[in-house]
Amino acid sequence: MSILRSMQDQDLAIVRSWRNDPRIRSCFFSQAEISISEHENWFIKKQQDVNNYLKVFELDGQAKGFLQLLCIQRKPEIFEWGFYVAPEHLGQGLGKLLVRSAIEFVFNDLDAKKLIGKVIQGNIVSENIHYAQGFKLEGVLRNECFVYHELKNVLYFGLLKNEWRK
Secondary structure (H helix, E strand, O other): OEEEEEOOHHHHHHHHHHHHOHHHHOOOOOOOOOOHHHHHHHHHHHHOOOOEEEEEEEEOOEEEEEEEEEEEEOOOOEEEEEEEEOHHHOOOOHHHHHHHHHHHHHHHHOOOOEEEEEEEOOOHHHHHHHHHOOOEEEEEEEEEEEEOOEEEEEEEEEEEHHHOOO
16 A cells, blocks of 8 residues: 655655655756755754645655645646656556556645646656646756756746646
């Protein structure tokens, strides 16, 4: 059985290790390694922000991935997400389970009207996950970020609640 649960202090080490793995880090807008103190400060700050939701994805009682949601607008509620599967579980289909759980949480529990995903162009796995879940490409932000000293475009995806599951 899979669940999304709130991230706790005891998750800090494993989530940081996942985030710092080169396979995960290469898909982020910042590829810098995160120190322990940076990670702890980030966690404290996010916990105090009512617009942030930090979740750990579990399958059969084992942590397998991470989800961050940010409410970027109220009335109507619009959330932006970021997620990843633990590096040792890449390629096992867990990303599909994680994103389905996340979408259900966003639309059912948080009653969002829209979910946004920003993907660095060339991250084919993430692009395909968004398309497979029904997201629409809403825009391309040209030369928006550096990935290992190379300018990259950012793809802006959106999924509306009323389009979900159609």
